[in-house]
Amino acid sequence: MIRWLWHGLAAPRLTSRYPRRAEPAPAGFRGRAVLAGAPSREQAAAAAAACLPGALAADGARLRLDAARCIGCGLCVRAVSGGPLRMEPRLELAARERASLLATSPPEAAERGRELPPPRRLPRPLRRSIHIRHVDTGSDGAIEQEIAALLNPYYDMQRLGLFFTATPRHADVLLVTGPVTAAMEGYLLRTYEAMPEPRLVVAAGTDACSGGIWSGPETRGGVDSVLPVDVYVPGDPPPPIALLHGLLLAAGRAAPAGPPVAEGAR
Amino acid sequence: MSELRVEAMAAAELSRRAAAQVAQGARLAGLFALPRGAELELTALLFAGGELVGLRAAVAPGDGYPSLTRRVPAAHWYEREIHDLHGIVPAGHPRLEPLVRHADGDLLAERGGLEHRGHERLGGPGVFLIPYGPVRSGVFEAAQFLVQTSGEDVAYCAQRLFFKRRGAERRICEVPLEQAVLVAERVSGTASVAHAIAFAQAVEALAAIEAPPRARAARSLLAELERLHNHTEVIVRECEDAALTVAQASFAALKERLHRLAAELTGSRFLRGVVVPGGIACDLEPDALARLPAALAEWRRDYAASLGLLMRTDSFLDRLITAGPLSEADARDFACVGPVARASGVDLDVRRDLPYAAYDPGAIEPPLGRDGDAMARLEVRFAEIEASLALAGQLAASLPAGPLSLPLPPLAREEAVGCAEAPRGELVYYLRAAGERALAACRIRTPSLANFGVFNRLFEGQVLTDFAFIEHSLGLSPAGCDR
Numbered sequence: 001m002i003r004w005l006w007h008g009l010a011a012p013r014l015t016s017r018y019p020r021r022a023e024p025a026p027a028g029f030r031g032r033a034v035l036a037g038a039p040s041r042e043q044a045a046a047a048a049a050a051c052l053p054g055a056l057a058a059d060g061a062r063l064r065l066d067a068a069r070c071i072g073c074g075l076c077v078r079a080v081s082g083g084p085l086r087m088e089p090r091l092e093l094a095a096r097e098r099a100s101l102l103a104t105s106p107p108e109a110a111e112r113g114r115e116l117p118p119p120r121r122l123p124r125p126l127r128r129s130i131h132i133r134h135v136d137t138g139s140d141g142a143i144e145q146e147i148a149a150l151l152n153p154y155y156d157m158q159r160l161g162l163f164f165t166a167t168p169r170h171a172d173v174l175l176v177t178g179p180v181t182a183a184m185e186g187y188l189l190r191t192y193e194a195m196p197e198p199r200l201v202v203a204a205g206t207d208a209c210s211g212g213i214w215s216g217p218e219t220r221g222g223v224d225s226v227l228p229v230d231v232y233v234p235g236d237p238p239p240p241i242a243l244l245h246g247l248l249l250a251a252g253r254a255a256p257a258g259p260p261v262a263e264g265a266r
Numbered sequence: 267m268s269e270l271r272v273e274a275m276a277a278a279e280l281s282r283r284a285a286a287q288v289a290q291g292a293r294l295a296g297l298f299a300l301p302r303g304a305e306l307e308l309t310a311l312l313f314a315g316g317e318l319v320g321l322r323a324a325v326a327p328g329d330g331y332p333s334l335t336r337r338v339p340a341a342h343w344y345e346r347e348i349h350d351l352h353g354i355v356p357a358g359h360p361r362l363e364p365l366v367r368h369a370d371g372d373l374l375a376e377r378g379g380l381e382h383r384g385h386e387r388l389g390g391p392g393v394f395l396i397p398y399g400p401v402r403s404g405v406f407e408a409a410q411f412l413v414q415t416s417g418e419d420v421a422y423c424a425q426r427l428f429f430k431r432r433g434a435e436r437r438i439c440e441v442p443l444e445q446a447v448l449v450a451e452r453v454s455g456t457a458s459v460a461h462a463i464a465f466a467q468a469v470e471a472l473a474a475i476e477a478p479p480r481a482r483a484a485r486s487l488l489a490e491l492e493r494l495h496n497h498t499e500v501i502v503r504e505c506e507d508a509a510l511t512v513a514q515a516s517f518a519a520l521k522e523r524l525h526r527l528a529a530e531l532t533g534s535r536f537l538r539g540v541v542v543p544g545g546i547a548c549d550l551e552p553d554a555l556a557r558l559p560a561a562l563a564e565w566r567r568d569y570a571a572s573l574g575l576l577m578r579t580d581s582f583l584d585r586l587i588t589a590g591p592l593s594e595a596d597a598r599d600f601a602c603v604g605p606v607a608r609a610s611g612v613d614l615d616v617r618r619d620l621p622y623a624a625y626d627p628g629a630i631e632p633p634l635g636r637d638g639d640a641m642a643r644l645e646v647r648f649a650e651i652e653a654s655l656a657l658a659g660q661l662a663a664s665l666p667a668g669p670l671s672l673p674l675p676p677l678a679r680e681e682a683v684g685c686a687e688a689p690r691g692e693l694v695y696y697l698r699a700a701g702e703r704a705l706a707a708c709r710i711r712t713p714s715l716a717n718f719g720v721f722n723r724l725f726e727g728q729v730l731t732d733f734a735f736i737e738h739s740l741g742l743s744p745a746g747c748d749r
Binding site (some may be wrong): 001003004005007008011014015026027028029030049050052064072073074079087089110133134135137138139140141142143144145147148149151152153154164166167168178181182183184187188191210212213214215216217218219230237239 | 366400402403404405406407408428429430431432433436437440441442444448449452453454455456458499510512515518519521522525526529530533534535536538539547552554571572575578579581656743744745746748
């Protein structure tokens with residue numbers, strides 16, 4: 001054991017300073033697709049046809065993008081090279097409402113100045129120590145490893161007062177992965193019912209946010225078809241920083257991501 | 267990969283022939299039913315004489331055929347799945363209870379226990395049941411383990427899966443052919459590369475093309491990187507179970523480094539979006555590729571330092587040695603695959619037995635264990651990590667130049683299989699074409715599906731406190747099993 005102690009002490013400090021210091025995504029990282037300009041009619045149709053989860057919809061020469069459905073595959077950008085879409089290498093993608101993850105290009109009049117209902121928040125005294133219960137409702141298994149990575153020395157989420165708890169009775173946040181399969185729906189509801197108020201639900205991963213690529217009788221099409229969702233963390237899977245951002249957003253300690261529109265085109 | 271050679275026969279004959287072939291050393295690599303017209307077709311995949319062959323028989327819906335399970339135990343889950351999904355009765359199956367189907371609102375506590383699923387409920391003083399999952403303490407995929415114990419010894423353990431069934435096999439056929447690989451990548455998200463390779467190879471076999479050399483080498487490179495992060499994950503979990511905090515942190519940091527290398531190389535921490543039917547969709551990032559051999563050498567140095575320490579930690583070794591042994595006979599009877607089978611002395615590796623991508627079958631030497639316990643499974647993975655590091659380093663340093671992919675011609679053949687050695691073992695995709703540009707049917711035999719059936723046998727005579735060690739030494743993927 002003393003050898004492990006020495007090994008640990010000799011190891012360099014790896015821990016991220018996030019959120020106090022920004023954590024950039026690696027260059028070329030495919031975070032999500034964003035709208036970068038007005039498409040032609042053909043480009044809009046081609047991009048929508050290339051999108052498996054239906055994140056893109058074409059309406060004449062207008063493209064509608066739902067970031068809660070985007071799996072970051074990049075097929076749309078390849079289908080309309082150099083045009084109205086690009087990939088955004090971004091890690092912080094979480095938002096409080098599905099509506100704020102929607103965008104159209106060119107923008108629709110209704111989009112500007114839209115009023116959103118006030119979000120549910122944890123009371124101030126609870127924001128510094130958040131206990132999280134995770135439930136898998138049919139993920140592909142990668143996101144569980146990204147969630148577990150929050151405990152590795154790079155992210156060390158406990159430094160931010162975030163903890164996993166075994167029982168839903170001690171949990172403030174329900175972290176749900178997967179599109180909600182028929183077999184898991186009952187277990188998800190029972191876990192939620194076992195949590196004390198106030199409680200928040202975080203849908204982690206594109207499939208939890210919207211059902212993602214899955215459709216059919218086996219799945220329910222996302223957590224919000226079963227439970228009220230307070231924070232959406234799209235990503236396929238969302239990397240650890242994206243999950244941290246989502247959890248801090250749930251705690252009221254981070255700002256939400258904007259709609260999927262490129263920096264220059266906002 | 268190749269077009270599947272199939273031999274048609276009567277349903278009664280299929281069981282007899284499959285059993286006879288298995289008795290002569292063949293391995294059952296899958297058994298599934300598919301509709302054809304008004305009939306159903308039963309297909310058994312056997313690995314025999316260095317190739318995969320199919321035995322096929324037509325069965326009317328609602329009809330039956332003589333069960334294979336009594337003679338070939340490896341068929342037990344396949345036959346239950348076929349019964350659940352298609353209503354074909356394997357006559358004489360020893361335990362034909364639901365496997366894949368979960369009744370609506372099928373909550374264990376509400377239904378008063380296990381009886382409705384046919385699991386044995388033990389009697390005796392002080393015997394109680396621990397329904398472990400599908401919502402378990404910690405961050406785990408949904409699966410349920412029903413452990414009956416009188417306190418220390420595990421008297422009976424039963425695994426229940428298929429909570430995560432998403433209909434992947436149907437979805438692959440529904441979506442446009444050029445997008446189907448995205449579904450394959452997400453069947454088991456930690457083995458995206460292996461799934462994409464097996465699927466792509468099956469499509470390429472249908473179209474009678476072969477991916478160009480650069481694509482094949484890149485596929486092998488990514489598959490080995492994927493093996494590295496999956497095997498490292500198993501070490502992390504075992505260290506966590508042994509409460510070795512520093513060891514867990516060390517290996518978790520090593521795993522994180524692999525994901526960061528993956529993100530630099532492909533834009534995805536799980537190496538997604540590269541492998542497609544016909545080749546690779548995009549080239550590997552040139553700077554990251556150039557740095558990769560040095561980065562892997564540095565990774566190996568830090569890994570070796572932590573591993574050396576781990577192998578001198580008695581409290582760790584004590585928990586793993588003799589835990590959850592799988593005999594070679596069981597591993598063969600249940601047709602286990604991957605590190606689990608190799609740790610029990612079964613010599614198999616798709617990279618050598620059905621060479622694909624850029625693998626040289628002469629250079630692949632599967633490490634074999636003797637004891638079949640959790641330690642042997644871990645040691646097999648240590649050896650595979652070394653082999654994967656060497657292979658990935660070589661491939662990264664000598665990626666051949668040339669085109670990335672070939673355009674996919676119309677699908678010329680009717681059915682084909684694609685196999686890959688996923689981190690968890692042999693992965694088989696069976697595809698049937700519908701016309702020139704679509705798929706009619708898909709069946710995926712994942713390594714986790716092959717290995718989960720033997721789960722309960724590992725707990726015979728074991729103690730409850732070793733549960734996590736044994737479970738994690740198998741390194742299975744419920745997502746892959748459930749599909």
